[in-house]
Amino acid sequence: MASEEILDSLRAAITLKPPFCTGAVPISSDHATLFYKKGESAHWLDLSQANPEQLQALAEACEPATFGLGQNDVLNEEYRKAGKMDASNFSMRIHMSDLGIVDRIREQLLYAPEDQKYVKAELYKLNVYGKDSFFKSHKDTPRGDTMFASLVVVFPTPHEGGALKLSHDGEEWTFDSAALTRDAPTPSIAYIAFYSDVDHEVTLVTSGHRVTLTYNLFLDSSPSQKIPRSVQAVAPDSNLFRDALLAAFDDPTFLPDGGYLGFGMSFTYPISRVKRYYSNSGGALKGSDAMIFAVLEDLSLSPSMSVVYKGLNHKILVPTDYLTLGSDAYDDIDSVLCEEHYGKVILGLGQDIPSHFNEDLPIARMTWVTPLTTFSNFRSDYTYYGNEASTEHVYGDLCIAVKVGAFGQRDTIADSGSSDEELV
Ligand SMILES: O=C(O)CCC(=O)C(=O)O
Ligand SMILES: [Fe+2]
16 A cells, blocks of 8 residues: 555645746837827837826727626626727737747746647737726636636836736735836836636736736747757756655555556646647646656656546546547446546555446556646536437546556556556
8 A cells, every 4th residue: 555655755746836937027118119009090108118198198098908708708897997908909019039938938837848838929918907907816718729828018117006916726926017117127027927727816006007918828839939958848846756756666665566646637728628739748738737747757657648537336537548528328437438438447556346346347546646636627428328318428537647567667567548457
């Protein structure tokens, strides 16, 4: 039986990386010059040295900002009070890639094999948060299934308040853009990029004007962006987890006969994207999820993105490679998931085989290092052909699963997903 102390040391080594990256970057007047349309006339101002009258004129050229609710954009000033200008109504010569911000996001937020680490920052809107503006807590609506994060850039226009507060999984962070831009020795923008599924809010602006550009960040497969070699596949803090895993593997009392290790996800992933991007590798996973996957691969194990289904009688582990949604079932769902989707019944390491167990079903002896979460919960519909055809569904949660060999041969098992009948 896996000793609790070894598991605790593994858990402690999974340092939760903050779900954002941030910084301040000096800008020139050329970067800070904003041209915009208002009715028939054109205007411009330099956001690195704008006066209150210019900022007030810009605020008046904006429309009230809406926000995404489901698939709709709604206006509700109890929830969000700010001005917005669509990208078609203004122009700036500032590019996030030229300022090195896209590279920083790639290194710090996107933690994937080099050939998948392409980030595209697409300008979304300009916002002006005048006095009494705010935006209550929300998650950003993903615009397409390759969008993974949002980027907010705040210009050095005088204002107080308007900090961005983020919270995820019981932790909170504050991005005080007013202080960051005020304290910089030369005119600088402050930026923050955060995963779209992180809750965030803009606190009340108590004076001045907070002017921002927002960008949607997409995974992009264009090879035009070459990744600098210096970007490491595994970031330094992953050494802690790697060392803890190696120590656990060296301990004969840890999974003496081998078994599966499971890791619950720390972030949300749309299942359509999981099938497309993550089935064979952890490409573009977020934060500690990405770190765990990368370290397991580095240790020559074969982690897979898998789903834990709550089946009829059992929990069933199915690699996302073999996940088909909307299929037909001529048998009970547990058997279908095992026989047609390379699923395995999950049992704990020392757990007895339940009575009336169908001996044909393969078993995965699973130890959860981090608990299964419902961040990436989804539902699969299928048609069950019993006496009559009926539409049924089964719920699943995404996880990282890895098969580990017995003591002395930890990394020798490639979990091909084939329906090996042996009890692991
Ligand atoms: O301005 C900010 O700091 C955040 C804005 C925001 O959350 C949004 O536009 O969705
Ligand atoms: Fe937002």
